[in-house]
Amino acid sequence: MDFARSARAEEYLTRVNEFIATEIEPVEADYHRELAALDDPWTVLPVMPELKAKARAAGLWNLFLPSVSGLSTVEYAPLAEAMGRSAIAPEVFNCNAPDTGNMEVLHLYGSQEQQDRWLTPLLEGEIRSAFCMTEPDVASSDATNMAATAIVKDGPDGGEVVLNGRKWFSTNIGHPNCRVLIFMGLTDPDAHKYQQHSMVLVPLDTPGVTVERMLPVFGRHDEPSGHGEVVFTDVRLPVSAVIAGPGRGFEIAQGRLGPGRVHHCMRLIGLAEKALSLACERATTRTAFGKPLANLGGNRERIAQARIAIDQARLLVLHAAWRIDTVGAQAARSEISQIKVVVPNMALGVIDMAIQLHGAAGMTDDFPLAAAYAGARSLRLADGPDEVHLGVISRIELKKYLP
Numbered sequence: 001m002d003f004a005r006s007a008r009a010e011e012y013l014t015r016v017n018e019f020i021a022t023e024i025e026p027v028e029a030d031y032h033r034e035l036a037a038l039d040d041p042w043t044v045l046p047v048m049p050e051l052k053a054k055a056r057a058a059g060l061w062n063l064f065l066p067s068v069s070g071l072s073t074v075e076y077a078p079l080a081e082a083m084g085r086s087a088i089a090p091e092v093f094n095c096n097a098p099d100t101g102n103m104e105v106l107h108l109y110g111s112q113e114q115q116d117r118w119l120t121p122l123l124e125g126e127i128r129s130a131f132c133m134t135e136p137d138v139a140s141s142d143a144t145n146m147a148a149t150a151i152v153k154d155g156p157d158g159g160e161v162v163l164n165g166r167k168w169f170s171t172n173i174g175h176p177n178c179r180v181l182i183f184m185g186l187t188d189p190d191a192h193k194y195q196q197h198s199m200v201l202v203p204l205d206t207p208g209v210t211v212e213r214m215l216p217v218f219g220r221h222d223e224p225s226g227h228g229e230v231v232f233t234d235v236r237l238p239v240s241a242v243i244a245g246p247g248r249g250f251e252i253a254q255g256r257l258g259p260g261r262v263h264h265c266m267r268l269i270g271l272a273e274k275a276l277s278l279a280c281e282r283a284t285t286r287t288a289f290g291k292p293l294a295n296l297g298g299n300r301e302r303i304a305q306a307r308i309a310i311d312q313a314r315l316l317v318l319h320a321a322w323r324i325d326t327v328g329a330q331a332a333r334s335e336i337s338q339i340k341v342v343v344p345n346m347a348l349g350v351i352d353m354a355i356q357l358h359g360a361a362g363m364t365d366d367f368p369l370a371a372a373y374a375g376a377r378s379l380r381l382a383d384g385p386d387e388v389h390l391g392v393i394s395r396i397e398l399k400k401y402l403p
Ligand SMILES: Cc1cc2nc3c(=O)[nH]c(=O)nc-3n(C[C@H](O)[C@H](O)[C@H](O)COP(=O)(O)OP(=O)(O)OC[C@H]3O[C@@H](n4cnc5c(N)ncnc54)[C@H](O)[C@@H]3O)c2cc1C
Pocket: 098, 130, 131, 132, 133, 134, 135, 138, 139, 140, 141, 142, 168, 169, 170, 171, 172, 217, 227, 378, 381, 382, 383, 384, 385, 386, 387, 388, 391
């Protein structure tokens, strides 16, 4: 396998890094401060559309989508890593979750009408979207448990689909520009277990859709995107809102949760790098007991271990990306699950070390470490719990030994 960067990837990386250094990093701390000071932080600050327009004009836009960027998964990895160093860069480049996953779904499975109505404005960065699968009342790590319903009823113009149920942790639903969500619901409990569910495109202003509350993650609401609890009460839509037709929810979930989901791991490598660089700066510029922090206790070893852990995890991510590019996401299931276990746990360790070296300051919002810790911890669940991924890896491993 060859992880050397192509000339095209190298060129993009130089430009992305330059854009982040000159346009994003100088304004990022103020962005967070200004947002936190607002009475209503569910607001788009003017600087965000300005940055997006600049990134777009620079051709650094929708790089996550191979058909737009022409980049392979291996080529995209260092770009996502660069974006992951900053909390706002992914959005600036229109490469942020969950919109990227939703765009991939619409790109792969959407009808022409669905693409015109939703994919085009998402690709333009004009609107945002949410993905509503997880439910508070069932163990949602097992997607066959989803109990909210998407019942198809016959009628004129092909009939309608009626949605009922409660979803939560719907990321992005608090964003002022969130206009559409993808709802996963039970359509036919008698069908094969992987053909019971459907995915439905729901305009956020459809009667019967109510965002009941925004959920905190370690006390943070992640404004202006957030994670909402959403109730669906007799939400009626034409059957043309069902993506790829009724009963194909699982098939689409497999597609959605394939290549797009390794982007989180790529970005987390960048976040861990950011934490390590902050730790090194702090350790070399602050003195205790007459020495720089770096020279106290086991701090040099901890920094060395962090460097090793990040480089190991990066290689595993590149390997998974290479497998996706060469054999496809389905055949790379073990490698994808491996990085989903390794990377968030690695990032948590590195960020925790950086927080410790910062002392009490590491727990505040004066540094991006506390938010980074919450984000990395979330990804031990949000991308599927570690245990589920370990189950996938062991199943594939043990299968080799079955008679
Ligand atoms: C910040 C954040 C953002 C999120 N964003 C979204 C979103 O945008 N859209 C969305 O639909 N969902 C989202 N989620 C939800 C996430 O996908 C679910 O939390 C996850 O799938 C687990 O489902 P659950 O919470 O119901 O946990 P459960 O299924 O109840 O599992 C709880 C625990 O049980 C154990 N467990 C489960 N299965 C196994 C197993 N096979 N072996 C051993 N132990 C096991 C694990 O310890 C697991 O953590 C988000 C979550 C977070 C924290």
